[in-house]
Amino acid sequence: MKRLGIGLILLAAGILSGCGGGEGSSAPPPLQITVSISPEAAQVKAGVEIQFTAKATGGSDERVQYYVVENNGGIVSAGGRYTAPPRAGTYRVVAQSVADGRAKAEAVVTVLDYERSISRLDGELVHRRAGHSATLLADGSVVVFGGFGDPDGFYSPNAERFDPNTQTFTRTTKLDIGFAGHAAVALNNGVPLYAGGYAWGGPHGSAFVYEPVNGPVRSAGEMTRARMNHTMVALAGNKALVAGGVNYGPGYADVQASAEIYDAATGQFTLTGPMNKLRRNHTATVLRDGRVLIVGGSLLACDDFFSCPGESDIHASAEIYDPATGTFTLTGNLNLPRYDHTATLLPDGRVLIAGGTYTGPDGYLTRPPAYEVYDPATGRFTVGGVMRIARVYHTATVLGDGKVLIVGGLNDNDYPQADSELYDPATGTTQAGPQLLFERAQHTATRLPNGNVLIVGGHNLAQATAIVEIFR
Known part of the structure; x- marks a missing residue:
């Protein structure tokens, strides 16, 4: 027992020594970095x-x-x-x-949190306009192009650039012709691409790019088809997908199922697809996996009930474009057919469909009252709540908190709206947002890098406006 005790004491001493209690221990090196x-x-x-x-x-x-x-x-x-x-x-x-x-x-x-207020910006557009495009550049500035209502002509040939530092707009360039109803998108390299639209004489097939550094416009070639009221979205590799739209001339109107790809490397458009349905005034949204969701639209080149036979001419169908295969595949249908709606990619990867025009129960064109949400995982649309005001020619912008800001548009009676609403995709509910100072439709709403939303142009049926407001 005595020997065992001595052994335990020696073992304990060794353990203490190994733990830093002996003379051979070393402290961690001093912090030099x-x-x-x-x-x-x-x-x-x-x-x-x-x-x-x-x-x-x-x-x-x-x-x-x-x-x-x-x-x-x-x-x-x-x-x-x-x-x-x-x-x-x-x-x-x-x-x-x-x-x-x-x-x-x-x-x-x-x-x-957001202050959720809308105020008038001191700086106004150089030219009043509606039906234009607004493209966010990498430096936080916004290029506004085209539209109608410009004093230089019914269709605007002018571009102007919003500087977020000075909060002012400066005219940057002017084309030979004015246009509206075009499509605009910033390619992966940050360069805005513009294609198609209508001008005096009807739709055109021209495309051009706006160089962000010094602002000149240069040709990007010709699309394979002249078209307006089409869609265009950016794809990987500095490419863009153009789909659908309408072309018309004396005695004919041709709604398109065709689609084409613009490649910045070659500066050329080449056919892809086509879509499964003729479509104009539809939407195209790039999903998280790079595929493109095409939703709704109309297959006839008309906008009033007396020219359009009925609901069957407004699409409830949707389809998916796969850039890897160059093909379109039908997916689930909308609960209500519609065109001139908005389609907004939500933070969770789903897509919010809001507003637009459809044939109501009385047989007349009206505004769909319900939001719909598309889930890529199931390929289905579900009703996602009811709009406070059913509308068309509005904007839908995702905010930093995940909610969607709905601004302006025309209501069921085609009256321009000065209200906004906030849709919460987490709960499927909507609440009233701040009021605009100017009733407007066919305006643009661009989320800036600081989280504010720049609301530009639009019309109140009587005239286009140069007034700019900002949601903070």
């Missing part, structure tokens, strides 16, 4: 992005890795690009040394 992050504090609105920069000094490896401390506190990329979460709160973004994880720096981010 320090990390700095900028900005150290920031305030942003829900869903808005902000760039952090950080560097580790005191060692040979200056690399850092970023993370957010709080669960559901937003997302930060490997390059320090932070996207605020949809809910207000205070969150911490940490930059940590790759070489020594003990070295880190912390930034405090205060995420603010």
